[in-house]
Amino acid sequence: MTRRPLRLAERVYGLLVDLYPKPFREQFGWSMKQTFRDLLDDPDMPTSRIWLGVLRDLSGSFFQEHLADLTGGRLMTRFPLPAGALRVAVLAILIATPLATGAVGYYLGRSQVQPVAETAFPFDTFILNRQESRWVPMRTMESLSCPVAIAPGVTGTVTVFVEVTGANPPRCPSAP
């Protein structure tokens, strides 16, 4: 018997078959590859339809066999419910994950950390400027040790954060 070289599609399908559970693969792997070869050789079968069938297989029989392998076949029933339920569960996870992430992002966007979410420096720390009611990023501030009168004739120092801009060189604020 002469062996002809495998086509690219056959090699790709061979890799997909290798993803099935070992007992199933050992029993039916060769037959699956042979059936796939027959489909490729069928002139009435469009290639797109063959691959669509393979995708359907992956979403159904692939998970079904792994589930059966894990549970010893206890979830295999007469009805196609496990495969259907599994497909619904996988779809639900695929749809729900970005939705849930979006919902959390939306909630966080509405809360007080909004300035953090909008800045180009996501790891900035912000201080609330109560006089102007706005959040000021720490990286635009400088800490200064400023003298302060604690009691008549007694002075000390206090650390003050001052916003530094071109028009506002760092200096200690004057006492009120």
Add this chain to the structure above:
Amino acid sequence: MSRNAQFAKPGLALTAAVFYVLLSLSIKERHGYEILKYVEANSEGRVRLGPGTLYTTLKRMLDAGLISELIDRPDPENDDARRRYYKLSPRGRAELGAELGRMQHALKLAGKRRVQASS
């Protein structure tokens, strides 16, 4: 429920794939690709099996004793040495008969009730 017990409850309907596989093997022994083509042609394209779904279905049916693998090869003219052939077991034939009976009963009932299928 074990795999062998999955078809144990009489009176429950078979899945479309299992029904058409039983029907295809009721006529003669076939290999996987022949079954796949028969199912698609005779269900008028409503049931399409990929290789994975086909062999998952065949495995369940083998485990349930509805079909068996042919040990003696079929007629040399039809034999392809590389392939595995499957045949209907007596239990599979009984299941197919029960399913056809259920369908006939449903049709009779629909006829009595003057139910018409929308096309």
